[in-house]
Amino acid sequence: MSEFDPIAQGDTGRRFRRTLVRVIAVQIVTLALLWLLQTTFTA
Amino acid sequence: MHPLNWVIVVGWLSYVVVYGLWKSRGTKGIDDYILANRSLPWWAVGLSVMATQLSAVTMIGTTGQGATDGLRFVQFYFGLPLAMVILGVTLVPFLHGAGVYTAYEYLERRFDAKTRSLTAFLFLVSRAMSCGTIIAAPAVVFSAIFGWSVTWSVALIGIPAILYTMVGGVQAVTWVDVKQMYLIVIAIVAVAITLLVQIPVSPSDALHIAGATGRLRVFDFSFSLTNTYTFWSGLIGGTFLMLSYFGTDQSQVQRYLAAKSVDEARTSLLISAYWKIPLQALVLLIGVLVFVFYQFEKPPLLYNPAHERAVLAAKPAEYGALESRYAAGLIARDTAARAVARARDAGDATATATTTRAFKTTDDTISAIRNRALDLAQRVTGQPSKDVNYIIPRFVLDHLPIGLAGLFIAAVIAAAMNAISGELNSLSTTTTIDFYRRWVRANGSDSHFLTVSRVATGFWGLFACIVATYAVNLGSLIEVVNRFGSFFYGSILGVFLLAMMPRAGARGAFVGLISGMAAVGLVNFREPNVAFLWHNVIGAVTVVFVGMLISVVAGPPNLAASRSGSAGATS
Numbered sequence: 001m002s003e004f005d006p007i008a009q010g011d012t013g014r015r016f017r018r019t020l021v022r023v024i025a026v027q028i029v030t031l032a033l034l035w036l037l038q039t040t041f042t043a
Numbered sequence: 044m045h046p047l048n049w050v051i052v053v054g055w056l057s058y059v060v061v062y063g064l065w066k067s068r069g070t071k072g073i074d075d076y077i078l079a080n081r082s083l084p085w086w087a088v089g090l091s092v093m094a095t096q097l098s099a100v101t102m103i104g105t106t107g108q109g110a111t112d113g114l115r116f117v118q119f120y121f122g123l124p125l126a127m128v129i130l131g132v133t134l135v136p137f138l139h140g141a142g143v144y145t146a147y148e149y150l151e152r153r154f155d156a157k158t159r160s161l162t163a164f165l166f167l168v169s170r171a172m173s174c175g176t177i178i179a180a181p182a183v184v185f186s187a188i189f190g191w192s193v194t195w196s197v198a199l200i201g202i203p204a205i206l207y208t209m210v211g212g213v214q215a216v217t218w219v220d221v222k223q224m225y226l227i228v229i230a231i232v233a234v235a236i237t238l239l240v241q242i243p244v245s246p247s248d249a250l251h252i253a254g255a256t257g258r259l260r261v262f263d264f265s266f267s268l269t270n271t272y273t274f275w276s277g278l279i280g281g282t283f284l285m286l287s288y289f290g291t292d293q294s295q296v297q298r299y300l301a302a303k304s305v306d307e308a309r310t311s312l313l314i315s316a317y318w319k320i321p322l323q324a325l326v327l328l329i330g331v332l333v334f335v336f337y338q339f340e341k342p343p344l345l346y347n348p349a350h351e352r353a354v355l356a357a358k359p360a361e362y363g364a365l366e367s368r369y370a371a372g373l374i375a376r377d378t379a380a381r382a383v384a385r386a387r388d389a390g391d392a393t394a395t396a397t398t399t400r401a402f403k404t405t406d407d408t409i410s411a412i413r414n415r416a417l418d419l420a421q422r423v424t425g426q427p428s429k430d431v432n433y434i435i436p437r438f439v440l441d442h443l444p445i446g447l448a449g450l451f452i453a454a455v456i457a458a459a460m461n462a463i464s465g466e467l468n469s470l471s472t473t474t475t476i477d478f479y480r481r482w483v484r485a486n487g488s489d490s491h492f493l494t495v496s497r498v499a500t501g502f503w504g505l506f507a508c509i510v511a512t513y514a515v516n517l518g519s520l521i522e523v524v525n526r527f528g529s530f531f532y533g534s535i536l537g538v539f540l541l542a543m544m545p546r547a548g549a550r551g552a553f554v555g556l557i558s559g560m561a562a563v564g565l566v567n568f569r570e571p572n573v574a575f576l577w578h579n580v581i582g583a584v585t586v587v588f589v590g591m592l593i594s595v596v597a598g599p600p601n602l603a604a605s606r607s608g609s610a611g612a613t614s
Contacts, residue, residue: 015085016131016306019313027124030321034117034261041254 044189044440048449055226055453059460060203063219067211072489076212076496077144077472078301083213085307087221089314091465092289092298093322094220096315097227098462099181099200101326102455107431109330110337113258117324118272119576122281126289127316129282131309134290134539139305144476146296146539153542154549156481161556162538163477165531166293167470171503174466175510181459182511184436187349197511204460205504208467209497213301216464223457230454231326233447234439238332241442242339248384249335255383255399256406258331261324271574280576283583287536289315294469333438338380340442344369344413346433350420357423365419369412376405463507471499530567533579534559537586541594544587548594555590559583 074080083091108116143149147166151159182196189196207215242249253259263273270276289295289312299308344366345351354362379402386394420428439451475496480487487495537559541547562585563578573581 014306015310016313019310019317020128020131023124023127023313023316026317027320030324034114034324037114037250037259038254038261041250041259042257 044448045445047445048452051446051449052453052456056203056456059219059222059457060207062222063207063211063215066218067207067215070212070214073492073496075214076493077297079214079217081301081303083217083301083303085302085311086314087217088298088302088311090224091217091220092295092311092315093318094224094461095294095465097458098177099455099459100177102458103184103432103435104180105323105326106330106333106435109327110334110434111431113331114261114324114327115263115272117261117320117327118263118274118277119281120320120323121274121277122279123285123319124316126282126285127312129286130290131312133543135299135309135312136305137543138296139300139308145293145473146291147293147473147477150538150542154552158538158549158552158556159477161553162535163473165535166473169531170294170466170470171506172510174463174503174507176514177459177462178507178511179514180432181455184432187347187433188436188440194512197508200456200459201463201504201508201511204464205467205501208464209500209504212496213297213468216468217301219464220461223461226457227454230451231329234443234451235325235329235332237443237447238329238336242332242336244384248387249332251387252338252380252383252402253331253335255403258334268577269572269574271576276574276576280580283536283579284532284576287532287579287583291535291539293473294466297469297472330435333434336438339377341373343437344416345420346430346437350424350428350430354420354423358419361419365412365416369409372405372409372412376402376409379405467500467503467507470503471496474499530563530578531560533563533582534586536579537583537590540583540587541590544591546594547590548597550597551590551594554593555586558589559586
């Protein structure tokens with residue numbers, strides 16, 4: 001299966017990991033804001 | 044519409060067609076046409092993936108859904124970031140590293156030709172139909188609002204996209220998508236700002252009014268198989284749907300196959316994960332703000348002008364009586380909404396609670412009158428009268444300043460073009476690679492396959508336009524598209540999951556695929572109330588379970604034989 005292995009292609013995956021951390025942060029902030037919106041304004 | 048708005052619409056359409064054709068000048072072979080020679084930067088691929096999903100259905104259907112139903116639809120996308128991460132570490136390295144043109148090509152290497160052909164066929168059927176509904180969504184609305192024939196509306200949206208996709212392939216599609224994404228985001232933000240300026244109460248009061256009607260309720264934690272949009276159906280069913288859509292649907296797979304490396308491919312996928320939930324929430328919030336706007340401005344009783352004309356002609360007295368009650372109800376609701384804002388501004392909690400209850404009562408009265416008018420429209424026209432897709436276009440044309448209305452209409456057409464161009468390109472690729480080159484002519488020159496791809500693009504474009512012309516009575520279009528996809532998506536995902544399991548064999552995969560679709564069909568037929576997001580879970584789990592069972596009973600697969608047997612077809 002080596003032809004399918006990303007590591008074998010010399011990919012460090014650094015950009016992927018960095019982007020992943022940002023993605024998780026953006027989702028957490030968005031969900032928190034939506035939760036805040038719901039709890040603040042929904043009767 | 045004001046001539047300046049038309050100048051903006053026509054000017055933008057002409058610009059993107061010329062730009063797409065100009066970008067395609069380097070397309071000389073099949074590798075250029077299908078994968079852009081794997082030369083596209085991750086940010087362009089990411090924006091293109093986003094643009095493909097942001098169809099006109101999002102622009103008019105989702106905003107309309109926000110106005111009528113609030114923000115809870117955003118739960119549908121809760122599984123998307125999770126799916127992107129899973130794909131980034133599993134399927135993307137597999138497919139990109141395999142050096143294939145299509146996702147289905149990989150299935151022949153792993154299993155056999157019939158599994159590849161069946162999944163490719165299911166993709167062609169479901170995508171071609173959904174491509175038709177994606178064109179139909181704005182075409183039907185434009186036809187009703189501007190009084191054009193549906194055929195002309197379909198042609199206006201379909202022909203420019205077919206033209207640059209046919210000539211330029213993925214290169215033109217991707218770079219036009221990038222340009223159109225800028226326009227769409229600018230239009231969405233501009234409409235949001237305009238709404239905030241035009242609503243005569245503070246943003247906080249506006250949100251309180253929306254909240255009083257439940258439109259800001261995002262999270263529903265009830266575990267229900269019959270409720271379409273809940274936290275759990277979005278997270279579990281949505282993850283399966285997104286895994287299948289982004290991992291196995293050629294319209295998405297082809298984008299990241301065109302990236303320079305595995306790292307760029309999966310980073311491009313994460314770009315979608317970044318913005319999907321915030322952008323969808325913003326789009327829904329625009330719908331919610333339009334709802335608030337119409338608390339202070341008289342909204343039409345029926346948003347579909349064609350239905351309004353038909354009912355006025357057929358039942359003038361009955362409609363007139365409803366309009367009188369509607370006008371009185373609107374005055375009462377306007378007064379109640381302003382009372383809520385005053386009580387909140389005064390910081391009086393008791394008065395706020397009392398006025399909010401009074402406002403809710405007046406809003407319920409308005410909803411009841413609207414439902415009666417919709418019933419009347421259905422009786423008169425014989426068509427589904429749900430007018431959720433007309434709310435935003437009517438607001439845009441009646442209340443947005445000159446220029447901005449044109450910008451928004453251009454953005455709706457741009458969104459439709461983005462979605463269909465990506466899909467046409469992938470339909471053409473699958474037709475050429477998985478059927479023509481696999482079954483008709485394995486050896487041909489590069490230019491021959493390029494010509495076949497272009498003809499296939501034109502064919503599917505024409506097919507989608509014909510489907511769109513006939514798909515005029517579809518109700519809420521966004522749900523139709525998603526429901527249709529959910530019938531196959533889970534089962535196709537199941538086959539790709541099997542492909543990553545070493546013990547799974549070809550017979551297990553094929554029988555599993557058939558079983559998965561049968562299970563979804565059975566659920567759909569016997570338990571029609573099971574929400575469609577769960578169909579993806581049922582399909583995928585059935586395929587994996589049946590596929591593994593048969594594979595274990597049949598003995599270990601001969602992977603080497605199956606790979607060497609298909610080498611000619613994939614080289």
